[in-house]
Amino acid sequence: MKTRILLTLSLILISCESKQNVEYLQTDEHAALGRPFSEAVRVGNMLYLSGKIGNIPGEGVVPGGIGPETRQTMLNIKEVLERYGSSIDNVIKCLCMLEDINDWADMSKEYIKFFPNHKPARSAFAGSGLAAGAKVEIECIATVE
Numbered sequence: 200m201k202t203r204i205l206l207t208l209s210l211i212l213i214s215c216e217s218k219q220n221v222e223y224l225q226t227d228e229h230a231a232l233g234r235p236f237s238e239a240v241r242v243g244n245m246l247y248l249s250g251k252i253g254n255i256p257g258e259g260v261v262p263g264g265i266g267p268e269t270r271q272t273m274l275n276i277k278e279v280l281e282r283y284g285s286s287i288d289n290v291i292k293c294l295c296m297l298e299d300i301n302d303w304a305d306m307s308k309e310y311i312k313f314f315p316n317h318k319p320a321r322s323a324f325a326g327s328g329l330a331a332g333a334k335v336e337i338e339c340i341a342t343v344e
Contacts, residue, residue: 220241220242220243221240221241222240222241222242223237223240224237224238224239224240224241224283225237225238225239226238226282228256236249237249239279239283241283241343244342244343245340245341245342245343246280246283246284246285246289246340246341246342246343247338247340248276248279248280248338248339248340248341249338250294250296250330250336250337250338251272251275251337251338252268252272252275252329252330252331252333252335252336253267253268253269253270253271253272253275253333253334253335254271254275254331254333255271259331260331260332260333260334264334265297265302265305265306265309266305266306266308268333268334269305269306269309269310269335269337270309270312272333272335272336272337273287273310273312273313273337276290276337276339280339280341283343285341285342285344286341286344287313287314288316288317289341289342289343290314290319290339290340290341291319291320291340291341292319292321292339292340293310293319293320293321293322293337293338293339293340294321294322294323294338294339295310295321295322295323295324295335295336295337296323296324296325296326296329296335296336296337297323297324297325297334297335298325298329298333298334298335299325299334300323300324300325302334302335303323303325306323306335310337319339
């Protein structure tokens with residue numbers, strides 16, 4: 200019984216501490232777009248990135264199909280991670296959303312190049328369409344240094 204009470208109290212304290220350490224992060228440029236989400240959220244030493252697509256600001260989604268789009272998506276993720284104190288090496292989980300599940304293998308060929316030292320946990324699925332006509336959108340969870 201004492202163990203259960205101590206465990207419950209510990210979980211309550213962790214929950215309260217986490218709520219006090221939540222930071223909703225975005226650049227002025229991101230905020231100016233009026234999007235209904237933060238670019239990233241930091242909770243303690245964890246960083247949760249919103250989904251990124253393979254676009255270049257002001258130019259749109261890069262041409263060339265799933266390979267170039269995946270590369271640009273990962274470069275965009277790398278930039279956001281570094282801006283908020285993390286890196287590709289600290290990514291622990293990714294969720295890959297594809298317009299067409301048949302692109303899974305080609306997306307994976309480009310994606311894996313960004314993780315030469317480790318392979319984060321990953322899920323992937325296909326939907327009926329992604330923002331801005333993208334073929335891939337990826338969100339990540341990473342630790343912060």
